[in-house]
Amino acid sequence: MRPRDNFLKGIWSENPILALALGLCPTLAVTTSLKNAVGMGLAATFVLVFSNLLISLFRKFIPSKIRIPSYIVIIATFVTLVDLLMSAYLPALHKQLGIFVPLIVVNCIIMGRAEAFASKHGPVASIIDGFGMGIGFTLVLSVIGAVREILGAGKLWGLAVSTSFTPVLVFALPPGALLVVGLFMALKQSLGGKK
């Protein structure tokens, strides 16, 4: 697979949320605003790239019977890094995301890529895969976050969109998240192979 295709598959054809339906818990939980969505997406991308790299490097040494615990140890290392960095430099965002930062450990996208890709491919291809998946995850989170923030709170990036806008509260609530994710999945299905 060419590096370009390897990167692009994470953004469209194998997009983690819209095509693989992975990582839906953070998608539903943190997309109430664009800021949270971008923060979550970038944190997950960081972990994804480095865990993919390390798992790919160690793939010959990790015995297959204990590979899942080994992956978790590697992933948890990077999640701890992100968690501490975020609480040091972005305390407001860290407080907003709360439990969902440590929960990146069990994010199924990261486990999924470790198992499905990094454990079978070389380090360079694994980095590109992790980066593509991470960016695809971030993009979709951001679009969903923006839609939900505009409709549910009448704001974007914390700023009011219009003075005379009545927020449609349901989009700020969990059912609104399911609704928006579902509609975007349907949109991707209907656009299908065009891209």
Next chain:
Amino acid sequence: MFTISSSPHIRDKESVSSIMWWVVISLLPAGITGIWFFGLKAFYIMVACILSAVISEFLLEKFVLKRKVIIFDGSAVVTGLLLAYNVSVGLPLWMAVLGSAFAIAIGKMAFGGIGRNIFNPALVGRAFLVASFPAAMTRFYMPFQKELISTATPLAIIKEGGRAVVSYRDLFLGIRGGCIGETSVLALLVGAGILLWRRYISLRIPLSYIGTVAIMTWIFGPNKFFAGDWLFHILSGGLFLGAFFMATDMVTSPISKRGQIVFGIGCGIITSVIRLWGGYPEGVSYSILMMNGLVPLIDAYITPRRLGERIGK
């Protein structure tokens, strides 16, 4: 000339559109009393909901799903009208339009259109509006007033621990605060009579539903067991509208006779639990939506008995 075709071979004259237009006729008494009680604004809300439902169905069928446009079968009109009956007269028109478009787009067309929806579309629209605009959806107004004077519904007064001072006669006639089409039990019964006469609905769901609510609210009285004001409970809220016009929706209720009774009892239990111990004063719409979700399960476990089949085998 012989033609070979699969069943059904005998067709009734009845069609989807004739049934739907009869349902519209049966809803008219409640609509007329709604306009009489709450003024012309109630009429505008009905028109806005119906137009919004029909236009959204047209746009979705024509441009998104690209299939035959069947807006004249009357089903979108029924959805819009039922949604209008389920909102307060003070609701801004644009919210009514939005709720009605949501009911058709998400409640009906997203599942594949008429006959394929799991949930009653009008109630999906109502649930959307309650979640989105809780203040506007729960502010009710007095009937027969020149201007809007807000009031709590009898159920809301009970929920707050007060005593509702509405007589049974006023509850039956509908002289109380509430949604546009839910207040007058008398007008709803006239409409239900038309549906029963046309045999579009049977009494199984409404009776088991209302009966369960009566028994539950009688047993679990506010102060002691077997002393609840069951007559007040069945006459207030949206129970008659829900039991006769929404729980009996052909698409979203069970097929078998015994299944329909199970469905009605389930609706009654959930409604009573929400009213007696839940956070909301009224639970008719959520109870029907929840039981709608269980209909495939009910239909899978309770199948009609075949001719000659042994019982208990």
